[in-house]
Amino acid sequence: EAGVAQSPRYKIIEKRQSVAFWCNPISGHATLYWYQQILGQGPKLLIQFQNNGVVDDSQLPKDRFSAERLKGVDSTLKIQPAKLEDSAVYLCASSLGLRDIEAFFGQGTRLTVV
Amino acid sequence: DQQVKQNSPSLSVQEGRISILNCDYTNSMFDYFLWYKKYPAEGPTFLISISSIKDKNEDGRFTVFLNKSAKHLSLHIVPSQPGDSAVYFCAALNQAGTALIFGKGTTLSVSS
Numbered sequence: 001e002a003g004v005a006q007s008p009r010y011k012i013i014e015k016r017q018s019v020a021f022w023c024n025p026i027s028g029h030a031t032l033y034w035y036q037q038i039l040g041q042g043p044k045l046l047i048q049f050q051n052n053g054v055v056d057d058s059q060l061p062k063d064r065f066s067a068e069r070l071k072g073v074d075s076t077l078k079i080q081p082a083k084l085e086d087s088a089v090y091l092c093a094s095s096l097g098l099r100d101i102e103a104f105f106g107q108g109t110r111l112t113v114v
Numbered sequence: 115d116q117q118v119k120q121n122s123p124s125l126s127v128q129e130g131r132i133s134i135l136n137c138d139y140t141n142s143m144f145d146y147f148l149w150y151k152k153y154p155a156e157g158p159t160f161l162i163s164i165s166s167i168k169d170k171n172e173d174g175r176f177t178v179f180l181n182k183s184a185k186h187l188s189l190h191i192v193p194s195q196p197g198d199s200a201v202y203f204c205a206a207l208n209q210a211g212t213a214l215i216f217g218k219g220t221t222l223s224v225s226s
Binding site: 004033040041042043044045048056091098099101103104106107 | 120146150155158159160163203207216217219
């Protein structure tokens with residue numbers, strides 16, 4: 001069974017530039033999550049999708065972050081414009097359903113904003 | 115406001131001995147807890163979980179204990195192996211029961 005795929009693995013951009021991350025969840029997983037992990041911290045939920053609908057985006061900085069999962073499968077997370085404090089690892093995870101507690105994580109995208 | 119706290123950033127243990135990783139939480143409404151393990155440059159992987167209706171769950175070398183009155187849980191690894199060296203995250207399922215709230219993690223180093 002293929003795991004959660006994320007790309008790119010690494011990205012370096014200048015502040016005020018834009019960047020996008022892509023995630024392909026495990027086949028058949030209806031629930032998709034984007035987490036932000038800042039160095040020295042645990043992952044923090046940014047947004048959660050159930051199929052193509054948003055379940056929770058309460059911690060997503062909506063003035064600069066956006067995410068979509070148009071066909072209920074893969075998803076993109078965008079930052080525009082980036083700030084220095086956005087430097088982090090962005091983790092995508094998926095689970096079978098909304099109340100399936102075990103989430104499977106991708107390797108993450110390490111973003112450095114300079 | 116940290117709802118899940120792992121107060122020990124690191125732990126060093128000798129191979130064959132017991133590793134005990136601790137976690138505290140503040141929200142008494144949490145009813146499911148999980149431990150994830152993370153190796154460098156990889157995403158976290160699920161290790162073991164426990165429901166609040168239990169006080170212990172065991173899976174091979176890994177046992178999680180839950181003390182609801184103290185709002186405390188711990189992960190015991192016996193015996194510890196060098197391959198267990200990783201960052202361990204404690205997580206609680208949010209009140210909606212839909213997403214995880216993570217602690218900051220504890221880095222475990224097991225020496226041979």
